Amino acid sequence: MRRFGKASIVIIVIETFIIGILAGLLLVAAGKPEAREQRNLITHFDRTDLQRIEEMITRFKEGTGDNLTMLEWGIDSGPYIHDVYNDGREIHWTVDNTRDGMAANPGKTEYVCRAIGLAETAKFYKVEVSDCDSYAKDEQISLISFNKDRL
Known part of the structure; x- marks a missing residue:
């Protein structure tokens, strides 16, 4: 069984952080009212x-x-x-x-x-x-x- 090196752990942490930010942005966007192109x-x-x-x-x-x-x-x-x-x-x-x-x-x-x-x-x-x-x-x-x- 191969162990993860420090570089692999850093990459996993960064990827998890990016996924968390993107999920948060999606949740914020879902709460905003829809912008309509044709207001009339x-x-x-x-x-x-x-x-x-x-x-x-x-x-x-x-x-x-x-x-x-x-x-x-x-x-x-x-x-x-x-x-x-x-x-x-x-x-x-x-x-x-x-x-x-x-x-x-x-x-x-x-x-x-x-x-x-x-x-x-x-x-x-x-x-x-x-x-x-x-x-x-x-x-x-x-x-x-x-x-x-x-x-």
């Missing part, structure tokens, strides 16, 4: 996307424009595509479900509204618009929601 595209409906929605709501309330596109996938169907544009005074929110083969009434619906907010229930955060054309001024229309279990 909402697809995960996770905490990062909710923060982007909150930013859009804040910008609207400050009178600053913004735009987002959201892809909301069903369990066994095509996506609902939400295109949201606001100029700081009005929100133009279009819901397009024409790619959903299971939709009862496929088509596009546009909401033109002058208020937006985030409502909280026990299980969801709901994005609600109000003061919309063709609706009662105080009617809250929930257009998208974030499941708290996924955040």
Whole structure:
């Protein structure tokens, strides 16, 4: 049986140290929120996307424009595509479900509204618009929601 020399032990210690550093870096990286290349595209409906929605709501309330596109996938169907544009005074929110083969009434619906907010229930955060054309001024229309279990 051959014994390890001092040089071999030093190499093993250095390799173990490097492996430990790399494992630590991976653990730190796993705890950071994912950086998204396209901040205006909402697809995960996770905490990062909710923060982007909150930013859009804040910008609207400050009178600053913004735009987002959201892809909301069903369990066994095509996506609902939400295109949201606001100029700081009005929100133009279009819901397009024409790619959903299971939709009862496929088509596009546009909401033109002058208020937006985030409502909280026990299980969801709901994005609600109000003061919309063709609706009662105080009617809250929930257009998208974030499941708290996924955040």
